[in-house]
Amino acid sequence: MVNITAYISTSGRIHTTLPLAITSICMQTYKPKEFILFLDGERPDLRQDPMYQYLFGLLAEKGIEWKVGFGEGKGQVLNHQRAIKEAKHEWLWRLDDDNIAEPDVLEKLVRNITDKTGAVAGIVLHPNRPSQELPSWFSHNEIEYCEDPGQLNIQWFKQTGIKYPDHLYSTFIYRKAASDHGYRMDLSPVGHREESFFTHEMKRKGWDLILDPEAITWHFRYNTGGIRSATHHTKENFDHDADLFKKQLDEWGVKLKTKKLVILDNGLGDHLAFRRMLPEIYDEDMVIACCHPEVFKNFKVKIISIHEAYQIYGVINEWNIYKYMWDHGWKESIVEAYRRMYK
Numbered sequence: 001m002v003n004i005t006a007y008i009s010t011s012g013r014i015h016t017t018l019p020l021a022i023t024s025i026c027m028q029t030y031k032p033k034e035f036i037l038f039l040d041g042e043r044p045d046l047r048q049d050p051m052y053q054y055l056f057g058l059l060a061e062k063g064i065e066w067k068v069g070f071g072e073g074k075g076q077v078l079n080h081q082r083a084i085k086e087a088k089h090e091w092l093w094r095l096d097d098d099n100i101a102e103p104d105v106l107e108k109l110v111r112n113i114t115d116k117t118g119a120v121a122g123i124v125l126h127p128n129r130p131s132q133e134l135p136s137w138f139s140h141n142e143i144e145y146c147e148d149p150g151q152l153n154i155q156w157f158k159q160t161g162i163k164y165p166d167h168l169y170s171t172f173i174y175r176k177a178a179s180d181h182g183y184r185m186d187l188s189p190v191g192h193r194e195e196s197f198f199t200h201e202m203k204r205k206g207w208d209l210i211l212d213p214e215a216i217t218w219h220f221r222y223n224t225g226g227i228r229s230a231t232h233h234t235k236e237n238f239d240h241d242a243d244l245f246k247k248q249l250d251e252w253g254v255k256l257k258t259k260k261l262v263i264l265d266n267g268l269g270d271h272l273a274f275r276r277m278l279p280e281i282y283d284e285d286m287v288i289a290c291c292h293p294e295v296f297k298n299f300k301v302k303i304i305s306i307h308e309a310y311q312i313y314g315v316i317n318e319w320n321i322y323k324y325m326w327d328h329g330w331k332e333s334i335v336e337a338y339r340r341m342y343k
Contacts, residue, residue, distance in 0.1 A: 012225025075189030118207025122215025141165030
């Protein structure tokens, strides 16, 4: 049995998703011993708020000690670091203020702990999107594929079986002893990639990272508050953090890789044009999403439908050959455009 401090850093969501997130902590079948709430925006006295009088009462009723702290208004990463210092217990459970954990999440995460475990995560699904099974060609969050636009985070997909990824996302439990390197304090208020910085460093130090897909948290992805505030959610902040992450990957000696994904949402003639140059880029691990699979019957490649590509990626403009040709002022053949695009 392990004792756990749960915590949330919140901004702009006190009366939207935050009460749901706190309630989901209270309703866990495996209760944390402590809950810390960091207010990173407004600073009301929540003890005077009727909603929070009930929530704090519910925490006390469930035997969960609680406290509220005030952040500096500079984003959640600073509060993640504070949580490590202020938590009374060896294990911490971090949740976002728009995460709603199913009642058995903590119970299922804890069952994976061994002496080698640094952190354990579950999957994080969106209730207003069709839930997809993990595609068979996806990297299991290997750090080498973290910049591959075709490889989405596996925590966004339903799946079976325990995984041992290289980095985790969003919400997870972690061991204090595995987090002595701390969070990156030079990130912007957005904290882009903060979880990857934090958890991959654990793995580099020899700790196991575990994904248990039976533990499900729902992400309500509220469109205001948090990092989506107008002052935080800027291109400059994301670019700043992305540059830091690329430098960190270089320091780690990570050689980035990309799985070859082709999406052909067009006519038969376009498929035939692509097939002309396919031998030049052919790879047995290649995945082709297309409308005319019969064109590629002589190639040993994974074929999926355009519908599946849309379900997984939502927007597939990045793979649109005509957009590519327009953006590049293309004057040559479509075969040459495909060659340039995929080589």
